[in-house]
Structures are given as C-alpha cells and as structure tokens.
Amino acid sequence: MKPLGLAGKANYRGRFPFMSGSGGVVILARKNFLESRAVRLGVVIPNRVCPRAVDRNRIRRVIRETIRKEIGNKGNLDIVVRVRSLVPKANHKVFVRQLLRLLREF
16 A cells, blocks of 8 residues: 655644654654545655755655565654665665664554
8 A cells, every 4th residue: 555645844744753864864753633544755865965856756666665575554653764875876775774764663
C-alpha cells in the first residue's frame, strides 16, 4: 500500500516522540489517530542540500520505496524524513542501508 502524504505545515508541527538520526538523515515518528491505519510520510529535502530537482525526486522515490517495503501497514504512524546532506548517486545503496537501520530502531 502506498503511504499517504503529510501535507501542510500543521502536520509537521507538534511533538515527535521518536527521533533517530545518523549521517545526513534524521527520522521523526509519532502515532497518528486515523481510522484507516495508514502510514503517512513526509520527506524534507532543502534546496541548499540538493539543488537539482531531479536529484531531490530520486531521493524521495528511494525513501518512499524503502519505507513501503520496511514499514508496510504496521500501524498508524506519521513519519518525517529529513535529509541534511547530499546523497550522491554512487552511494545509493549505502543510503538505503542507513535508512533501513534507522527505521529498524523503532
């Protein structure tokens, strides 16, 4: 199932009780109270970190696919992934491993 998106400022505000980070990626998570038992995903990639839209979209696709495979439909979660440093194409597999390790912490 495709994760729902977190849209608007209101969904990014508030307290995220779980925070895990390493290298250039930080993951914030909290329970949501939707009836659909959906996982909502927000991805934050600043322009200063990754100036080209093509690269930002590639990173977003990798993050969405990794979370879809790892989390699936495990419950009501809001997940925000913040990318704080550039992810070169050559390090794509390293980035996925790092993301998986962070996701397994919660």
